Amino acid sequence: MPYKPIESYGVIGDMHSVALVGMDGSIDWCCLPHFDSPSIFAAILDDEKGGHFQIVATHEASFKQMYLPDTNVLLTRFLGAEGVGEVCDFMPIHRDKHGNRNGIHQIVRIVRAVRGSIHFRLSCRPAMDFARREHEVVLLPEGAVFDSEGQDVILxxxxxxxxxxxxxxxxxxxxEAGSCVTFALRHADDWTARNDLLSMAIDGEEAxxxxxxxxxxWLxxxxxxxxxxxxxxRSALVLKLLTFEPTGAIVAAPTxxxxxxxxxxxxxxxRYVWIRDAAFTLYAFLRLGFTEEATQFMEWLRARVSEHDGPSGPLQLMYGIDGxxxxPEIDLSHLDGYRGSHPVRVGNLARTQLQLDIYGELxxxxxIYDRHAKRISYDFWCDLRRMVYWVIDNWEREDEGVWEVRNGRRxxxxxxxxxxxxLDRALRIADSRSFPIDRPRVIAARDKIYETIMALGYDKERQTFVQVFGENALDASNLIMPLMRFIAADDPRMLGTLDETLKQLVSDSLVYRYELEKGSGLGDGLTGKEGTFSICTFWLVEALARAGRHRQARFIFEKMLTYANHLGLYSEQIGHSGEALGNFPQAFTHLGLVSAAFYLNRVVGKE
Incomplete structure (x- = not known):
């Protein structure tokens, strides 16, 4: 079973975890019961040892995939001379009359023959805990149990x-034509749960x-x-899939x-919660009108804001879905990695980094939440105000930055x-709500930051904002300046930045996030290259539209839509041949699409 392109997968989920389903009917990635649990299937990271669950028609056929309209229910179709077969994949979301979940984490696969008598082959081979844990296969009249210490899977x-x-x-x-059969793969924590789940029949059509x-x-x-x-x-449905329902946390990607x-x-x-990514996702939810999701995440955020300061300040840049x-970052050296890409990592060492930008995004x-959803409390304000004063005292420090470089702070x-x-948004909140704050101190610091950026962060010779004070390398993250109301989109300095970005960082409308080998060769401290960074492309679209270059913005946006996969899904980056690179699907990319589509829709036709 060779590695499939990343873009060949669809995704299903139940807002606790997801599964990636290939066009050949193979589930090659799934962690149960949660996003950050050990994997059950990980063939996408090792096609021999990783584990998979495939149901495929045995006759020669072409493969097609689609979602049932306005859902995360996936249909994989096999079209051949013998007829047409289908596998309908989903993770059920059942609630009782009180709105409570039933607590079962399972994948349901309904296999149907649309035309003709279709021969199917099933292969289910779990590999518990990233193939680090052995298991025993127990065949039963109801199916099979894959028995592993602390983690059982029932088919x-x-x-x-x-x-x-x-x-x-x-x-x-x-x-046979017109008939179907239903399979259910369930996660069990212990023997009692296993016995209960074995005895609980599944009505596939009802589910x-x-x-x-x-x-x-929901949609x-x-x-x-x-x-x-x-x-x-589709982007909204992806962002909802990446929301961990019990806490409201939003993961950056499920892989x-x-x-x-x-x-x-x-x-x-x-598979964790980046303050930056989640804050932008909250903005996307509010734009779409999903205030319940925004409120739930704000409650999760409120709990983080109220915690004691850590080594890197009041916040760390990422957390687990449970807070x-x-x-800890571990190298799973026994796994081959996707197409031999080493290392395979679990955990993320970047959580210890200092990234000052997260305070602005938060x-x-x-x-935005206080203006458009629900008023924040005074106690919440007091914790935010503490962060504001921390930013005033620490903004001049070097940090690892938005791209999480691993070769020193800048x-x-x-x-x-x-x-x-x-600081600017804190002042706006305080003025809107008449909250107490040391206004002269905050205003003075805010204005000093602004003047410093204009003096040290702008290259007069190239007429562009740069990546680092005193350097001349470009960085696509500066495209966000007009989006954050730091500078007018048609200010000469911003127009120069747009032109230089288009000249140096754009390839066929796709945007690289920085000049990897420019100036001091800053990059990110790692060897090799990377693809274009998809959210930067959407930032470019919105910055151009705000600058009045609507036709150019729309062309780039429409072109970017052609790089989505067959289901409308995006990973983090796009490679040289248009292939998906990086974790998949990626919240950052999909929320960027939502934001760009909203603004562009307002201005299309004005130029």
Missing amino acids: LSPVPLKEDGKGGVTAEFVV RSRTVQFWRD SKSKYEGRWREMVN TSLPEEIGGVRNWDY RHEL IDAVY QFVYSKVQCWVA
């Missing part, structure tokens, strides 16, 4: 299974109907009715170690801009 099967001799089970079966209704009811609350509704809706360069070392675990601070999100311009945002 309910309507057809007889047999062991494959490699820790998995197989089956071959025929489905599908309820799950479809859930997603359609119907969206306020977006613009030109790119289908793509915006780990999908490479930014095939064979390279930029392979990171994104935990420790995310307080800006609170400002005076990143983007970080300083976001420090300015933190």
Whole structure:
């Protein structure tokens, strides 16, 4: 089973975890019961040892995939001379009349013959805990149990299974035209749960109907009715999938170690909550009208803001979905990595970094939430105010920056801009709500940051803002300046930055995040190269639109839409041949699409 392109996958989920489903009907990635749990299937990281769950038609066929409209229910189709077969994949979201979840974490696969008698082959071979933990296969009349210490997986099967001799089970079966069979893969924490789950039958059609209704009811609350509704809706559904329902936390992506360069070392675990990514996602939810999701995440954020200061200040840049601070980074050297991309990492060492920009993104999100969703409390304000004073005392420090460099701290311009945002938005909140704050102190610091950026972060010779004070390398993160109201989009300094970015960082409308080998060769301290960074492309679209260059912005936006996969999904980056790179699907990219689509829809036709 060779590695498939990253963009060939669809994603299903239940707001606790997700599964990636290939066009050949193979589930090659799933962690249960939660996003950051050990993996059950990880063939995408090692096609031999990683584990998979495939159901595929045995006759020669072409593969197609689609979502049932306005849902996260995935349909994989096999079209061939013998007929047409389908596998409908989803993770059920069941609630009782009080709105409570039933607590079962499972993948349901409904196999159907649309035309003809279709022969199918099933192969289910889990590899517990990233293939680090052995398990025993127990065949039962109901299906099979994969018994591993502390983590059992149950496969309910309507057809007889047999062991494959490699820790998995197989089956071959025929489905007649118009008929279907249903399989359910369930996670069990202990023996009691295992016995209960074995005895609990699955009504596939009823579960599908309820799950479809859930997603359609949720999406119907969206306020977006613009030109790119289908793509915006898909992005909204992705962002909802990446929300951890019990806490409201929003993960950056549901995968780990999908490479930014095939064979390279930029392979990171994104199954955690970045303050930056989640704050931008909250903004996207509010724009779409999903205030419930914004409120739930704000409650999670409120708990983080009220914690005691750590080594890097009042906040660390990322947390676990349950709010935990420790995310030790481990190299899983026994796994091959996607197409040989080493290392495979679990955990993320970057959590110890100092990234000053997170305070601006967080307080800006609170400002928008306070204006458009729900008023924050005085106690919340007191914790925010403490952060504001910390920013005043620390904004001149060097940090690792938005791109999380691992070769030393610098005076990143983007970080300083976001420090300015933190103080500016705090003043706006205080003025709007009449909250107490030391206004002269905050105003003085805000204005000093602004003047410093203009003096040290702008290259008069190149007529552009730069990445680092005193350097001349470009950085696409500066495209966010007009979006954050730091500078007018048509200010000569911003127009110069746009022109220089288009000249130096753009390839076929796609944007690289910085000049990797420019000036001091700052880069990120790692060897190799990377693809274009998709959110930077959407930042470019919005910056151009705000500068009045609407036609150019729309062309780049429309072109960027062609780089989505067949289901409208994006990873973090796009490679030289248009392939998806990095973890998938990526919240950062999809929220950038939402923001760009909203603004562009307002101005299209004015030029």
